[in-house]
Amino acid sequence: MKFGYFDDANREYVITTPRTPLPWINYLGCNEFFSLISNTCGGYSFYKDAKLLRLTRYRYNDMPLDCNGKYFYIKEGDTLWNPGWKPTQTELDSYECRHGIGYSKFSGSKNGLKADILSFVPLKDTCEISRLTLTNESGADKTFSVFSYVEWCLWNADDDMKNFQRNFSTGEVEVVGSTIYHKTEYRERRNHYAIYSVNAPITAFDTSRDAFIGAYHSPANPEAVLAGKLTGSIASGWSPVAAHQLDVTLKAGESKDFIFVLGYVENPEDEKWESHQVINKTRAIALLAKYDTDAKVDAAFAELKEYWNGLLSKYTVESSNDKVNRMVNIWNQYQCMVTFNMSRSASYYESGIGRGMGFRDSCQDLLGFVHLIPDRARERIIDIASTQFQDGSAYHQYQPLTKKGNSDIGSGFNDDPLWLIAGTSAYIRETGDMTILDEMVPFDNDESVAQPLMEHLKRSFDYIVNHKGPHKLPLIGRADWNDCLNLNCHSTQPGESFQTFGPSEGPVAESVFIGGMFVKYGLEYAELCDLQGKDQEAARARAEVEEMRKVLLSDAGWDGDWFVRAYDSYGNKVGGKECEEGQIYIEPQGFCVLAGVGVETGQAQKALDSVKERLDTQYGIMILQPAYTVYHEELGEVSSYPPGYKENAGIFCHNNPWVSIAETVIGRGDRAFEVYRKTCPAYTEEISEIHRTEPYIYCQMVAGRDAKFHGEGKNSWLTGTAAWTFVNISQYILGVYPTHQGLSVDPCVPSDFGDFKVTRKFREGTYHISIRKADGIQKGVKELVVDGQKVDGHIIPYVKGKTEYQVEVVMG
Ligand code: BGC
Ligand code: NOJ
DSSP states (O other): OSEEEEEEETTTTOOOOOOSSSSEEEESSSSSSSEEEEETTEEEESSSOOTTEEEEEOOOOOOOOOOOOEEEEETTTTEOOOOOOOTOOOOOOOEEEESSSSEEEEEEETTTEEEEEEOOOOTTSSSEEEEEEEOOOOOOOOOEEEEEEEEEEEHHHHHHHHHHHHHHTTBBEEEEETTEEETTTTTOOOEEEEEESSSSOEEEEEEHHHHHTTTTTOSOOOOHTTTTTOOOOOOBBEEEEEEEEEEEEEEEOOOEEEEEEEEEEEOOOOGGGEEETOOOOHHHHHHHHHHHHHHHHHHHHHHHHHHHHHHHHHHHEEOOHHHHIIIIIIIIIHHHHHHHHHSBBBBBSSSSOOOOEEEEEHHHHHHHHTTTTTTHHHHHHHHHHHHBOSOOOOEEETTTOOOOOOOTTOBBBHHHHHHHHHHHHHHHHHHHGGGGSSSSEEETTEEEEEEHHHEEEHHHHHHHTBBBBBOOOBBBBBBBBSSSSTTTTTOOOOOTTTTTTTTTTSOOOHHHHHHHHHHHHHHHHHHHHTTTTTTTHHHHHHHHOOOOHHHHSHHHHHHHHBBBBBEEETTTSSSSTTSSOOOOEHHHHHHHHHHHTTTTTTTHHHHHHHHHHHEEEEEOOOOOSSSSOOOTTTGGGGGTSTTTTTTTTTTTTTHHHHHHHHHHTTTTHOHHHHHHHHHHHHHGGGGGGHHSSSSSOOEEEOOOOTTTTOOOOOOOSSSSSHHHHHHIIIIIOOEEEOSSSSEEOOOOOTTOOOOOEEEEETTTEEEEEEOOOOOOOOOOOOEOOOOOOOOTTEOOOOOOOOEEEEEEEEEE
């Protein structure tokens, strides 16, 4: 069952009922100012950092209630309604929400009055615009009132929801004309305030929540709105809000626009005040003047659209499969950009006050956006590498504002170092920019010990070489990609953090998965050594990789029908037939095979067959089987979840693409696509009542077969799934993969996929690639013709400065 439909021409998902299974949100903002916005106008806004500079307040532990947002109320006689249905939930005559690329549109109507809202964050300013268009569609004149409402957050969102003994006394505002200024803490150490304004004279306003909502009322029935008249309250402590009242008369057929601007304004220290206790409003007034007419708003909106047109033109596909086209050309790349902006900080599942930027998460996200914004990817790589330690290990997380590592979580996640090689290699393959390897990059942010980035990669590589266990497999440390495989933790007390309790390292617990990563990214490291003319180092790296490959394929890494997952701190197998629970895990099957391990010996195929036999479901591949039914102190968080959820046998959308990529490595296009399809939003849209999260983007986890709600998604938006599914579909299934020598075209598609075209902007060139194939063919390039010239192999040689390439590929 669906709750809307895709409008591909406009790049929008159109939600046709406000009663979606869960709030379905969108993100506004590309640079510094961001908003989360749900299909019923819930959400909040922040500047740069969702924890430290939060503009509007959101209520926690609130899925699916979704309380607080940027609301407009319309009161006509005794009828009170909202264009986005909430918070009054008055039945609407019509409702529509269009989530687009960096904007959302809402349309609601009641009794012949229509209200349209366009919300977006202009590219170059720190504000959100909501243009409210009211149209009288009835045959008679109408008189009614419109009320706006936001609740301010007192900046630090963490403190804001805890420190009431102070916060109930700090709130301050000023009101001038139609602009409400929120200036809490501006009198002391802040140099910024927030504004909420409308480009028309107002009848009245409120800035105190108690005056607007009334004690024991709620946003669903605000007292002042019910009374039809805001009170002009000036907040002093308690909860400052911003509410405007506009009294409107529309003739039959008439339409009127109001432009609301929610903004963030910063003043230099010596220009903070206009007079004693009166804030300097010059910059606010200038900001508002930029968006005070329809024409200006239209221009800013057009500019935003142009920006996205540019980004989304870098990789496009035209195939006979609309769902693939839609995901590749629009939504998957859009989600990759959102993960770039948000990392794992702010969504409806990440509170914005918790995690900063993850080392491994940020490196993996980069794989999905490096082709879109290579310059910012470069900056990101340097930021990440700056938090590495001298021995090659890394802070697991860092704070976006300070860019410093978080010492409360520290290091010891032994897959982290290799992801830096993954990200850097992807960046250089994309751009050809080898100079990044010479950049001097500090360790642990200490400039005095800076080394070239290439040296950081060497230390990443050597960290694995120098940290091996009894089977010559990499030591796991606190955990590897699977944050819940805490083999050295041994926690028995509630509340202890699985990620930080116990020693960060143990001499026994090993990870086969990191072994697979080492083969994949060890070889990418060796390639970088080749390019730098470091032949000896390249040979050393390859020899180390071959050692690891042998171990993986030996009894230490191979359980007979699949790859072992790990060894616990007692040296017992995790993910082997001898285990009662957790006999087989997805991660090493996907990663070892995508790294090419076991392809020649047949073990690769066997491992993937075992995945299909033991882990597959109609909704995707589970992370492990059988699920853990009891808590295993020697395994940690993985066994803490009820069976079927999260890392305990949930379907992790993040590593399904690893299996799909692995299938392309052994040439099984039908199966690769089947795996792709099962978690693909454009397909799961059809079962939205089961899947429940947004049908236009990926979620992190779908409940596995053991769970009560098998097939239900959770944790939408901020997941490495976005990057990996895009890598999978664009580079492996459709097969256009950037190499150091040029673009490689080597698709692996379903037998009946038909011919297709890819347009790819790569370095200075635009590649128009047309791929033909006979039915039944899944992989193989029979012929590659570049600008009329036959080329051997499947790599289009890169020609510096050349801007257009016509490429014909025949598969077979
Ligand atoms: C979750 C993991 C996540 C980790 C982050 C755990 O509770 O299950 O998915 O990676 O927290 O710290
Ligand atoms: C989510 C975390 O953000 C990511 O780093 C981790 O790899 C997965 N969960 C799996 O545990």
